[in-house]
Amino acid sequence: MRNLDPGHLLSYIDESGDTGFGKQQSSTTYTLGCVVINSAHWGGVLDEFVEFRRRLKSKFKIPMRSELKANYVLRGTGTLKHLNLSPGERSLIFRSHVKFVAENPYLHVFAVVATKSGRLTGSQLFDESWVRLFQRLERTSDALGASTVQLVHDHGEDESIRKLARWSRRRLTAGSQTGSGLIARPFKNLVEDPVSRDSQASYFIQMADFAAYAAYRRLHPGTEKVQQIVPQDSWDLYGDALLSRVTGVRLGEPKAIVTLQA
Template sequence: MYLMYVDESGDPGRFIGTNTPHFILSGLLVSETDWAAGLARMLAFREEVKQTTGLPKKVEFHSSELVRPHKLAAYKQLHKSARVRLLKEFVAQLPGFFPNGRIISVCLDKQAWPADTDFQALAWRRLLRGFDDFLVPQQQHGLVVADDTSEGALRVLFRAMRREAQPVRAILEDVVCRQSIHSYFVQAADAIAYCLYQQEYPRGSTRKFNLHQLFGTLDGMLLKNAAPTDPQGIIRA
């Protein structure tokens, strides 16, 4: 069995010039046999962070807050260079945390779609289908755990996908929503989505820290046959 932990970057609303021109979903796939070891490695990492920076393990590892803190006061006690270094170290260690882990990502350029597109539903449909396509050939089942989001809408979408002519077959239960503060795995998915955002839409203020190159360091984890025409397997259509 595989668990897919999901988080998003960007907003799912229609692009109006003042919001993000994209919507990204990233899923971290972890086998049940690797789950405990992955958690132990992340706990050890957070303990090391606590010892070196004083950042408590209970403080959420939130990538955008690490770069530009607004809500998490604990981050404001650290210099920006230290926060960026933490993000880079965390991302660099993801392949070691999950040596058999895989990543599926969906990146939608809103301006390439009709204005009335439901980007959240479209991205989730693509992600769930990609996960199911990964599971079926291996005769495995899966469960999806997502950052607390539109649980009702996701339940309706997923149940509809079970009834389609080519139904989702290998994913069990509805999407399980959790607050990311309570899951290091969802926090890892947040870091992956954030890195993809930085790659696709780099800003001058973060480019100087080379954050746009971080997603590329996860190349060995990317499930490239999720979108064979994309060099990184990113589902874009």
């Protein structure tokens, strides 16, 4: 079992799905994927991922600067469209992303999966999901001895995320272990405002995108055609990279996936 080193933690976050409900194009879930790394190891891991992308370029002709998203791999669209890759090749690309994280001792992943029922939509669903992510990062940083945490996320909801981060720094709560309501757990270790980055320019945010999609499919497997590319057990293949402390021990449930019935 690998350990997350204490210190300054960088948390890269990307989302899968939307916060709507009942519309023709609405997704089944709204999911946040999170990749956590100690900043001391960031440069070395980046160099290794660059080499990984070079191998993908050599084998599949995918340009180094092309953004890779789980949906592109699933459907053969986006930056992969002109390559006409087979389902088997796209499955290999998805698994290789999971394998890279699983085999790197400095990378850790978890996810928040909100399954929609119509109870929460729009900003409510957004806020509830992100608050759960902040809670787990706060608990993790505190358990490591007050490690500091900085968030880096895909651009698009910058103002909403910034407001929630500032609120969390002062007013975040968590469930009491005695079951007697909520207790104050302000996220004091959260430093600065979250940083917004274009996912096209961040390999780490792209890693978080793959994690978000794998977590979603762990709970909602999809059709046989989907599972040819992303099998239901793809999330489990992250192995020791799964930040299991965010969910504790839950018999029969996947590690490191925080669930929300929305």
